[in-house]
Amino acid sequence: MSPALKADDLTIHYEGRAFRYSFSVSSPGLVAVTGPSGAGKSTLFQILSGFATPETGTLRFGEQDLTDLPPGKRPVTLVFQDHNLFAHLDVFTNVALGLAPDLRLGAGQKEAVEAALDRVGLGGFSKRMPEALSGGEKQRVAFARALVRKRPLLLLDEPFASLDPDLRLSMGSLLLDMVRDGNMLALMISHDRTEVRRFADHVIAIEDGKVTYCGPTAAWYLPGEPPEPES
Numbered sequence: 457m458s459p460a461l462k463a464d465d466l467t468i469h470y471e472g473r474a475f476r477y478s479f480s481v482s483s484p485g486l487v488a489v490t491g492p493s494g495a496g497k498s499t500l501f502q503i504l505s506g507f508a509t510p511e512t513g514t515l516r517f518g519e520q521d522l523t524d525l526p527p528g529k530r531p532v533t534l535v536f537q538d539h540n541l542f543a544h545l546d547v548f549t550n551v552a553l554g555l556a557p558d559l560r561l562g563a564g565q566k567e568a569v570e571a572a573l574d575r576v577g578l579g580g581f582s583k584r585m586p587e588a589l590s591g592g593e594k595q596r597v598a599f600a601r602a603l604v605r606k607r608p609l610l611l612l613d614e615p616f617a618s619l620d621p622d623l624r625l626s627m628g629s630l631l632l633d634m635v636r637d638g639n640m641l642a643l644m645i646s647h648d649r650t651e652v653r654r655f656a657d658h659v660i661a662i663e664d665g666k667v668t669y670c671g672p673t674a675a676w677y678l679p680g681e682p683p684e685p686e687s
Protein backbone atom coordinates (compact mmCIF):
# COMPACT_ATOMS: atom_id res chain seq x y z
CA MET A 457 0.00 0.00 0.00
CA SER A 458 1.37 3.47 -0.84
CA PRO A 459 1.85 5.80 2.13
CA ALA A 460 -1.01 8.16 2.92
CA LEU A 461 1.41 11.09 3.06
CA LYS A 462 5.02 11.02 1.93
CA ALA A 463 7.40 13.97 2.03
CA ASP A 464 10.72 13.33 0.39
CA ASP A 465 13.50 15.87 0.96
CA LEU A 466 11.24 18.95 0.88
CA THR A 467 13.70 21.81 1.34
CA ILE A 468 13.33 25.53 1.94
CA HIS A 469 15.73 28.19 3.27
CA TYR A 470 14.83 31.20 5.40
CA GLU A 471 17.58 33.66 6.24
CA GLY A 472 20.31 31.12 5.60
CA ARG A 473 18.62 28.41 7.72
CA ALA A 474 17.77 25.14 6.00
CA PHE A 475 14.48 23.33 6.62
CA ARG A 476 14.52 19.85 5.15
CA TYR A 477 11.62 17.46 5.66
CA SER A 478 11.42 13.74 4.92
CA PHE A 479 8.79 11.50 6.48
CA SER A 480 5.96 9.19 5.63
CA VAL A 481 2.72 8.37 7.40
CA SER A 482 1.07 5.27 6.05
CA SER A 483 -2.43 5.29 7.52
CA PRO A 484 -5.23 7.73 8.32
CA GLY A 485 -5.56 9.04 11.87
CA LEU A 486 -4.34 11.88 14.05
CA VAL A 487 -0.66 12.78 13.85
CA ALA A 488 0.89 15.23 16.32
CA VAL A 489 3.57 17.55 14.93
CA THR A 490 5.68 18.62 17.85
CA GLY A 491 9.01 20.27 18.65
CA PRO A 492 10.58 23.43 20.10
CA SER A 493 9.56 26.94 19.16
CA GLY A 494 11.14 27.96 15.85
CA ALA A 495 11.91 24.35 14.88
CA GLY A 496 9.92 24.60 11.65
CA LYS A 497 6.48 23.12 12.37
CA SER A 498 4.45 25.93 10.79
CA THR A 499 6.93 26.07 7.91
CA LEU A 500 6.14 22.41 7.21
CA PHE A 501 2.41 23.26 7.17
CA GLN A 502 3.07 26.13 4.76
CA ILE A 503 4.75 23.68 2.39
CA LEU A 504 2.10 20.97 2.79
CA SER A 505 -0.70 23.44 2.08
CA GLY A 506 1.09 24.94 -0.93
CA PHE A 507 1.59 28.45 0.49
CA ALA A 508 5.38 28.04 0.54
CA THR A 509 7.20 26.50 -2.42
CA PRO A 510 10.00 24.06 -1.61
CA GLU A 511 13.25 24.39 -3.53
CA THR A 512 13.62 20.60 -3.82
CA GLY A 513 11.73 17.45 -2.99
CA THR A 514 8.40 15.80 -3.60
CA LEU A 515 5.12 15.47 -1.73
CA ARG A 516 2.64 12.69 -2.35
CA PHE A 517 -0.75 12.01 -0.79
CA GLY A 518 -2.01 8.53 -1.65
CA GLU A 519 -1.69 8.23 -5.42
CA GLN A 520 -1.60 12.01 -5.92
CA ASP A 521 1.56 14.05 -6.49
CA LEU A 522 0.94 17.35 -4.66
CA THR A 523 4.38 18.87 -5.24
CA ASP A 524 3.36 21.41 -7.89
CA LEU A 525 -0.35 21.77 -7.10
CA PRO A 526 -1.57 25.25 -6.10
CA PRO A 527 -3.17 25.55 -2.61
CA GLY A 528 -6.78 25.52 -3.82
CA LYS A 529 -6.32 22.27 -5.72
CA ARG A 530 -4.82 20.37 -2.78
CA PRO A 531 -6.98 17.95 -0.78
CA VAL A 532 -6.15 20.04 2.30
CA THR A 533 -8.04 22.04 4.91
CA LEU A 534 -6.19 24.31 7.35
CA VAL A 535 -7.53 25.08 10.83
CA PHE A 536 -5.85 27.79 12.88
CA GLN A 537 -5.66 28.57 16.58
CA ASP A 538 -7.73 31.76 16.22
CA HIS A 539 -10.45 29.83 14.31
CA ASN A 540 -10.47 32.40 11.44
CA LEU A 541 -14.15 33.27 11.84
CA PHE A 542 -15.58 36.34 10.12
CA ALA A 543 -17.01 38.52 12.90
CA HIS A 544 -19.74 40.07 10.73
CA LEU A 545 -21.09 36.73 9.48
CA ASP A 546 -23.31 34.33 11.42
CA VAL A 547 -22.33 30.76 12.29
CA PHE A 548 -24.15 29.22 9.31
CA THR A 549 -22.42 31.56 6.87
CA ASN A 550 -19.01 31.04 8.44
CA VAL A 551 -19.40 27.30 7.91
CA ALA A 552 -20.91 27.72 4.41
CA LEU A 553 -17.79 29.60 3.33
CA GLY A 554 -15.94 26.28 3.57
CA LEU A 555 -18.22 24.88 0.86
CA ALA A 556 -18.83 27.83 -1.45
CA PRO A 557 -16.76 31.02 -1.13
CA ASP A 558 -19.44 32.85 -3.18
CA LEU A 559 -22.10 31.58 -0.74
CA ARG A 560 -24.37 30.32 -3.51
CA LEU A 561 -25.53 27.14 -1.86
CA GLY A 562 -27.88 24.52 -3.24
CA ALA A 563 -30.41 22.79 -0.98
CA GLY A 564 -28.09 19.82 -0.47
CA GLN A 565 -25.25 22.10 0.55
CA LYS A 566 -27.44 23.93 3.07
CA GLU A 567 -28.34 20.57 4.57
CA ALA A 568 -24.64 19.67 4.68
CA VAL A 569 -23.90 22.85 6.67
CA GLU A 570 -26.67 22.09 9.17
CA ALA A 571 -25.52 18.47 9.44
CA ALA A 572 -21.94 19.59 10.14
CA LEU A 573 -23.18 21.96 12.85
CA ASP A 574 -25.17 19.11 14.41
CA ARG A 575 -22.09 16.89 14.22
CA VAL A 576 -20.00 19.31 16.27
CA GLY A 577 -22.76 19.91 18.81
CA LEU A 578 -23.93 23.28 17.47
CA GLY A 579 -27.41 22.38 16.21
CA GLY A 580 -29.56 25.52 16.60
CA PHE A 581 -26.58 27.92 16.51
CA SER A 582 -26.92 28.90 12.82
CA LYS A 583 -28.00 32.48 13.40
CA ARG A 584 -25.56 33.26 16.23
CA MET A 585 -22.80 35.75 15.59
CA PRO A 586 -19.21 34.84 16.53
CA GLU A 587 -19.14 37.47 19.30
CA ALA A 588 -21.87 35.49 21.09
CA LEU A 589 -19.84 32.27 21.13
CA SER A 590 -17.45 30.87 23.72
CA GLY A 591 -13.91 29.87 22.74
CA GLY A 592 -14.93 26.22 22.53
CA GLU A 593 -17.97 27.04 20.38
CA LYS A 594 -15.81 29.04 17.98
CA GLN A 595 -13.52 26.04 17.70
CA ARG A 596 -16.54 23.87 16.91
CA VAL A 597 -17.57 26.26 14.11
CA ALA A 598 -14.05 25.99 12.66
CA PHE A 599 -14.32 22.19 12.82
CA ALA A 600 -17.75 22.27 11.11
CA ARG A 601 -16.25 24.39 8.31
CA ALA A 602 -13.46 21.84 7.93
CA LEU A 603 -16.01 18.99 7.86
CA VAL A 604 -18.14 20.41 5.04
CA ARG A 605 -15.06 20.76 2.85
CA LYS A 606 -14.64 16.96 2.94
CA ARG A 607 -10.93 17.21 2.17
CA PRO A 608 -9.08 14.14 3.44
CA LEU A 609 -5.98 15.95 4.75
CA LEU A 610 -6.54 18.25 7.72
CA LEU A 611 -3.77 20.53 9.04
CA LEU A 612 -4.40 22.05 12.46
CA ASP A 613 -1.99 24.67 13.79
CA GLU A 614 -2.27 24.56 17.58
CA PRO A 615 -6.08 24.41 17.43
CA PHE A 616 -6.56 24.24 21.20
CA ALA A 617 -3.94 26.73 22.35
CA SER A 618 -6.47 29.30 23.53
CA LEU A 619 -8.76 26.82 25.32
CA ASP A 620 -8.70 25.82 28.98
CA PRO A 621 -7.58 22.28 29.90
CA ASP A 622 -11.08 20.73 30.22
CA LEU A 623 -12.15 22.13 26.89
CA ARG A 624 -8.95 20.91 25.26
CA LEU A 625 -9.87 17.39 26.30
CA SER A 626 -13.41 17.51 24.96
CA MET A 627 -12.34 19.21 21.72
CA GLY A 628 -9.55 16.66 21.31
CA SER A 629 -12.10 13.84 21.61
CA LEU A 630 -14.39 15.53 19.09
CA LEU A 631 -11.50 15.98 16.67
CA LEU A 632 -10.46 12.36 17.02
CA ASP A 633 -14.03 11.17 16.33
CA MET A 634 -14.27 13.42 13.28
CA VAL A 635 -10.96 12.17 11.92
CA ARG A 636 -11.85 8.52 12.44
CA ASP A 637 -15.44 8.83 11.10
CA GLY A 638 -14.20 10.66 8.02
CA ASN A 639 -11.20 8.36 7.45
CA MET A 640 -9.08 11.54 7.37
CA LEU A 641 -5.43 12.13 7.99
CA ALA A 642 -5.05 15.03 10.42
CA LEU A 643 -1.72 16.63 11.32
CA MET A 644 -1.96 18.75 14.47
CA ILE A 645 0.78 21.02 15.79
CA SER A 646 0.87 20.70 19.57
CA HIS A 647 3.26 21.65 22.36
CA ASP A 648 1.22 19.74 24.93
CA ARG A 649 2.77 16.37 25.68
CA THR A 650 -0.35 15.11 27.50
CA GLU A 651 -2.54 16.04 24.54
CA VAL A 652 -0.12 14.33 22.16
CA ARG A 653 -0.05 11.13 24.22
CA ARG A 654 -3.80 11.04 24.69
CA PHE A 655 -4.98 11.74 21.16
CA ALA A 656 -2.28 11.17 18.57
CA ASP A 657 -1.76 7.84 16.82
CA HIS A 658 1.55 9.04 15.41
CA VAL A 659 4.14 11.70 16.19
CA ILE A 660 6.29 13.74 13.84
CA ALA A 661 8.95 15.48 15.94
CA ILE A 662 10.80 18.40 14.37
CA GLU A 663 14.01 19.94 15.64
CA ASP A 664 16.14 22.56 13.96
CA GLY A 665 14.38 22.21 10.62
CA LYS A 666 14.54 18.41 10.44
CA VAL A 667 12.25 15.50 11.26
CA THR A 668 13.89 13.68 14.17
CA TYR A 669 11.12 11.15 14.82
CA CYS A 670 8.21 9.85 12.77
CA GLY A 671 6.42 6.86 14.22
CA PRO A 672 3.85 5.57 16.66
CA THR A 673 3.13 7.74 19.71
CA ALA A 674 3.77 4.82 22.07
CA ALA A 675 7.39 4.59 20.90
CA TRP A 676 8.07 8.34 21.13
CA TYR A 677 9.60 9.84 24.19
CA LEU A 678 11.61 12.94 24.96
CA PRO A 679 15.15 12.95 26.36
CA GLY A 680 14.90 12.30 30.08
CA GLU A 681 11.37 10.95 29.76
CA PRO A 682 10.98 7.23 30.51
CA PRO A 683 9.42 5.05 27.78
CA GLU A 684 5.69 4.32 28.14
CA PRO A 685 5.03 1.32 30.38
CA GLU A 686 3.75 -1.72 28.49
CA SER A 687 0.00 -2.08 28.97
Ligand SMILES: Nc1ncnc2c1ncn2[C@@H]1O[C@H](COP(=O)(O)OP(=O)(O)OP(=O)(O)O)[C@@H](O)[C@H]1O
Binds near residue numbers: 494
Ligand atom coordinates in the same frame (compact mmCIF):
# COMPACT_ATOMS: atom_id res chain seq x y z
N1 LIG B 1 8.12 33.38 5.28
C1 LIG B 1 9.20 33.42 6.08
N2 LIG B 1 10.22 34.30 5.85
C2 LIG B 1 11.31 34.32 6.64
N3 LIG B 1 11.48 33.53 7.72
C3 LIG B 1 10.50 32.65 7.99
C4 LIG B 1 9.32 32.54 7.20
N4 LIG B 1 8.53 31.56 7.72
C5 LIG B 1 9.19 31.09 8.80
N5 LIG B 1 10.37 31.74 8.95
C6 LIG B 1 11.36 31.48 10.03
O1 LIG B 1 11.54 30.08 10.13
C7 LIG B 1 11.72 29.71 11.49
C8 LIG B 1 10.78 28.60 11.86
O2 LIG B 1 9.46 29.13 11.97
P1 LIG B 1 8.16 28.22 12.22
O3 LIG B 1 7.02 29.17 12.32
O4 LIG B 1 8.09 27.15 11.22
O5 LIG B 1 8.49 27.57 13.65
P2 LIG B 1 7.54 26.72 14.61
O6 LIG B 1 8.23 25.43 14.87
O7 LIG B 1 6.17 26.63 14.02
O8 LIG B 1 7.56 27.61 15.92
P3 LIG B 1 6.43 27.98 17.04
O9 LIG B 1 6.25 26.73 17.86
O10 LIG B 1 7.09 29.07 17.81
O11 LIG B 1 5.21 28.43 16.29
C9 LIG B 1 11.55 30.97 12.33
O12 LIG B 1 12.82 31.45 12.67
C10 LIG B 1 10.83 31.91 11.39
O13 LIG B 1 11.16 33.25 11.64
